Amino acid sequence: MSRGAAVTGWGYALPPNVVTNADLVARLDTSDEWIVERTGIRERRVGGTTGELAEAAARRAMAQAGLEASDIDLLILATTTPDQAMPATAVGVAHRLGVQAAAFDLNAACSGFAYAMVTAHAMIATGVERALVIGAEVLSRITDQDDRSTVILFGDGAGAVVLEVLPGDDRVLAWDQGCDGSAGHILFCEHGSTVEMQGREVYRRAVRTTLESIQAVLERAKLSPDDIALFVPHGANLRIIEGINQRLGIPMDRTAVLLDKTGNTSAASIPMALAKAAEDGRLAEGDNVLLSGFGAGMTWSSVILRWGR
CATH class of the missing domain: 3.40.47.10 (Thiolase/Chalcone synthase)
Known part of the structure; x- marks a missing residue:
């Protein structure tokens, strides 16, 4: 089995x-x-x-x-x-x-x-x-x-x-992930130092790579953006999220965003937003949930879950 x-x-x-x-x-x-x-x-x-x-x-x-x-x-x-x-x-x-x-x-x-x-x-x-x-x-x-x-x-x-x-079943429907090491210089932190970032280039690459990853994972799950009940993006910047949503056709009222209260919390942003959405009753049994993140590297990863068991 x-x-x-x-x-x-x-x-x-x-x-x-x-x-x-x-x-x-x-x-x-x-x-x-x-x-x-x-x-x-x-x-x-x-x-x-x-x-x-x-x-x-x-x-x-x-x-x-x-x-x-x-x-x-x-x-x-x-x-x-x-x-x-x-x-x-x-x-x-x-x-x-x-x-x-x-x-x-x-x-x-x-x-x-x-x-x-x-x-x-x-x-x-x-x-x-x-x-x-x-x-x-x-x-x-x-x-x-x-x-x-x-x-x-x-x-x-x-x-x-x-x-x-x-x-005999699986609520993890599909995933996509990858990296482009040639972009390592646009967002990094050396040991003992602080974060350095080329903001405009990060924005440009983030929107493109996130969209490509989401399109790939939707195709693998045989779903469309209309099938996604809740989109949980990495909370880096609201303008990036709005740009991605606009291109996907997913409205902000089907998006979990916490960054106005937390700022960018890197690897913590997606699970915090997901947990808060669940706590607030925004998820129901059988809902399709899209998680998608991008980060230094440049890395990216998207996962589609079916909520509940």
């Missing part, structure tokens, strides 16, 4: 400290209007560690799924901001949760959570029963707090889902 998977639990966590646009305006040459017009962001959360935020989101996902630590046999943490070079931050998260299972970090930048979902799904197909898939970031740690082009964008947070085996 084939082994598919379904999302059975979800949760997210944000640090308590809020940095509003007004806070940035008070010390930088910028304005609330300028930030909102170019990004859609009004505030972002800052604080904690990647491991702390990941643990909090994971606990909520496990509780939602009705699972104990002993039920989990895989933990994948997508992050670009691990707490140390080694061991993997996932190892400490697993220890504090009481999970005694395979655990590792995965870095595909802002595409990381979707990459981790595909990886967990493949491992479930070959024997894993229940996986915790987490995206967590503390981007404030690698952001130049005096650079108005980046400090307005990035925030901290974590989101998590439980992906469980579903014998």
Whole structure:
């Protein structure tokens, strides 16, 4: 019998400290209007560690799924901001949760959570029963707090889902992912330094690569944009999301967006928006959910889920 998977639990966590646009305006040459017009962001959360935020989101996902630590046999943490070079931050998260299972970090930048979902799904197909898939970031740690082009964008947070085996069926309908290493220079962070970004080039490539990835995954799932009940894009910039939606024909009221309250949280943005949408009752049994992210590398990944089990 084939082994598919379904999302059975979800949760997210944000640090308590809020940095509003007004806070940035008070010390930088910028304005609330300028930030909102170019990004859609009004505030972002800052604080904690990647491991702390990941643990909090994971606990909520496990509780939602009705699972104990002993039920989990895989933990994948997508992050670009691990707490140390080694061991993997996932190892400490697993220890504090009481999970005694395979655990590792995965870095595909802002595409990381979707990459981790595909990886967990493949491992479930070959024997894993229940996986915790987490995206967590503390981007404030690698952001130049005096650079108005980046400090307005990035925030901290974590989101998590439980992906469980579903014998004889599969709620992961299709996926697409890839990278173009020739674009590594347009968004990067050296060890011990801060994020550097060519904003206009990132925007141009993000819209194109995301659209191509979404078109590929829709074709593989034999669906059209009209079949998507909820689109959960990486929350990088509202103008990028609106550009993608316009070309796809998906209205914003069928899109999960949190970045106005969180900023760009890289690998955490998709699972946080998905968990918040589920928490708010925006998803029903059988809904087709499209996840799509792009990030430094340049990486991209799209996944279509059928909600429920």
